[in-house]
Amino acid sequence: MSINSKLYNEIVADLKKKNATLVAVSKTKPVEDILELYHLGQRDFGENYVQELVEKYEQLPKDIRWHFIGHLQSNKVKLIAPFVSLIQSVDSKKLLMEINKQAKKNDRKIDCLLQVHIAKEETKFGLDEHEFKEIIEATNFTNNTNEGKETFKDICIKGLMGMASFTDDENAVRKEFQYLKSLFDKHSAFSLQPSAFSILSMGMSGDYKMAIEEGSNMVRIGSLLFGERSKM
Ligand SMILES: *Cc1c(COP(=O)(O)O)cnc(C)c1O
16 A cells, blocks of 8 residues: 555545645556555546556546646647546647647547746746737637637636746745736636636645645645655
8 A cells, every 4th residue: 555545535625625626646656556546536637748648548447537737749639639638738829729629639628727837947837927918818718709819619728727936935935826826817707608717726745735725726736645756
């Protein structure tokens, strides 16, 4: 047994009270570990690498909801399009267009989050404020005819995702979460069904409690549940 079921149950109970969804981040972890959590009731799992996700999808129960949370290259979208539940890491319009195309090919709607760059680290992915605004303004997420705008009929933008800086400076992290929450509030009306734009995915093992305080309703927790990952 590598999963601490008591800790898992505590986290789930706590998140339930706060109406937040737990995505168990299983990257680099074996299918046996995922199954342990599955048997405790967990259904939402997050993966960062396309090949790894496809292999796990093939081996594991089909009622798992797979979240893609890593950097996604456009040419790999087709590999996960048939089954992915939520692509949380959309960081360009090019990617959005490819997801829309593959969704149509698979005759399904694919739910997405826009990933916003909120951390100080340059290495992290995500849209900066300028790119974010560009996508919002150039995109018609409604069914209204909207001249000159790109219409994505086969995807649904469900909300935003962000990763805070790795730092001990709690204030800095809190400010990053607050910034993402303010963008989320400002743009929560751009969907035809405003209720569809409802997911704010922020918070990981080290900072999820603070993220919830700042308005997150989806947390992505890996090492706290599965143990530390060995460096790839
Ligand atoms: C790896 C990862 C997580 C989980 O990180 P932990 O610190 O192990 O909880 C969450 N979100 C993203 C985008 C990740 O890449």
